[in-house]
Amino acid sequence: MKIKIKKQGKQKEFKLISKWEDVTLEKWIKLIDFKKGTKTEEAKETIALLSNIPKDIITQLELKDVVLIMGKLVEFQEKQNHSLKRIIKIDDEEFGFHPDLEAITLGEYADLEQFIKLGIEDYLPEIMAILYRPIVEKEGNLYTIKAYEGNIKLRAEKMKKMSAEQVQSALVFFYLLGNVSITTTESFLTERLKGTKKQ
DSSP: OEEEEEETTEEEEEEBOSSGGGOBHHHHHHHHHHTTSOHHHHHHHHHHHTBOOOHHHHTTSOHHHHHHHHHHHHHHHHTOOOSOOSEEEETTEEEEEOSOGGGOOHHHHHHHHHHHHHHGGGGHHHHHHHHEEEEEEEETTEEEEOOOOSOOHHHHHHHTTSBHHHHHHHHHHHHHHHHHHHHHHHHHHHHHHHHHHHO
16 A cells, blocks of 8 residues: 655655564564553554655654544454465465364473463464474375474474465464364263262
């Protein structure tokens, strides 16, 4: 998206992202971090990160223009596609979302649990590196991902190139599935306990 800014009688053109899909995980982590500061700092840093407008020009923008730009960014985020992207491509390599979360290994679960406990915002690349892994075999919509070995450092770096949209949809899917699994397990255990008490 192009933005025209008039400064000292001259009009300059700058670029702003045109859709939420343009925001990478690496940038999204910074956006989350900006929320820790003042609203003024958050707006300035957000516009600088998601456009090519220099910070010195951003600080000279009228408040109504800043509100307009921030409103556009919110609009892009609200229009994002929330459906899970099972297969993503990063640097010409295909990664698949874990095809069967009910068959998750103890190692995968332990690492996910640890990263969530330490702070989900701080470990998003690592969480995505566990949920998305290189596809080793693919036929139509079916695929097999690389087995989990726990060594995710390099893959976590690659995951920073994912779009924030992809990350958010994966987190929502993972969260919803996790809640359903916990509820189902609790119901099953409750029924088993009732059955045991009757005997």
